[in-house]
Amino acid sequence: MEHAHEQQHEHEQHHGQHHEHEQHHDHGHHHTTSGGKVTWAAAAQATLHCLTGCAIGEVLGMVIGTALGWGNAPTMVLAIVLAFFFGYALTLRGVRAAGLDFRTAIRVALAADTLSIAVMEVIDNGVILLWPGAMDAMLSDALFWTALAIAFAVAFVVTTPVNKWMIGRGKGHAVVHQYHH
Numbered sequence: 001m002e003h004a005h006e007q008q009h010e011h012e013q014h015h016g017q018h019h020e021h022e023q024h025h026d027h028g029h030h031h032t033t034s035g036g037k038v039t040w041a042a043a044a045q046a047t048l049h050c051l052t053g054c055a056i057g058e059v060l061g062m063v064i065g066t067a068l069g070w071g072n073a074p075t076m077v078l079a080i081v082l083a084f085f086f087g088y089a090l091t092l093r094g095v096r097a098a099g100l101d102f103r104t105a106i107r108v109a110l111a112a113d114t115l116s117i118a119v120m121e122v123i124d125n126g127v128i129l130l131w132p133g134a135m136d137a138m139l140s141d142a143l144f145w146t147a148l149a150i151a152f153a154v155a156f157v158v159t160t161p162v163n164k165w166m167i168g169r170g171k172g173h174a175v176v177h178q179y180h181h
Contacts, residue, residue, distance in 0.1 A: 043164030046172060050116040050163070051156055053087030054124070059148075060086075063139065072135050080121050087117040112172055119162050120155045127151035 061082040065075025091109040100108065128134045128151050137144035166172030 038164050038168040040160070040164065042167055043160045046116065046163040046167060047120075047156055047160045049090060050087055050113060050120055050159065051152060053090045053113075054083040054117060054120050054155075055152060057082030057084065057086035058124070066139055076125060080125065083121055084117050087113050115166060116159055116163055116172060120159045123158045124148075124151040124155035127154050 058079040061079025062075055065078050070078070088106075088109045091113050092105050095105045095108050096102070128147055131147045131151070133143055134147035137147065163172055
């Protein structure tokens with residue numbers, strides 16, 4: 001079906017039609033238009049991917065740090081390290097499934113996710129640090145989960161334009177999507 005879709009696009013270009021045409025990847029998400037403009041949906045999807053890995057890592061880090069009786073600083077460091085780890089791991093899983101060798105997959109994951117994860121971590125941890133009482137809230141406190149959810153939401157809103165900008169320049173998740181055929 002993708003081949004037929006590409007033939008139709010070539011046909012439209014040969015006849016000078018200027019209809020907006022979106023490229024589709026095998027996972028069915030719209031990423032760019034024929035003019036190369038990145039859609040907000042593509043940026044949001046890349047950010048959601050990043051947010052998923054960050055959330056897994058951060059919550060796991062907070063649970064581990066709390067269970068071990070660590071203070072706020074070492075727990076936050078562990079949560080950030082695990083956020084990067086799980087963010088990269090999700091990308092690695094996808095590009096390895098597309099057939100990349102491990103070394104190339106690592107390079108793709110680093111190129112695709114480093115800036116996105118870094119921005120997300122600065123924003124969501126900044127919100128937690130600035131939220132009164134959030135750093136001292138326990139995992140069993142509603143304040144902890146409320147502050148964390150709002151921190152992730154703010155990070156998503158701030159990171160989405162960053163991902164849109166990166167994808168538009170062939171960087172970030174654009175690197176990953178070239179392996180999804």
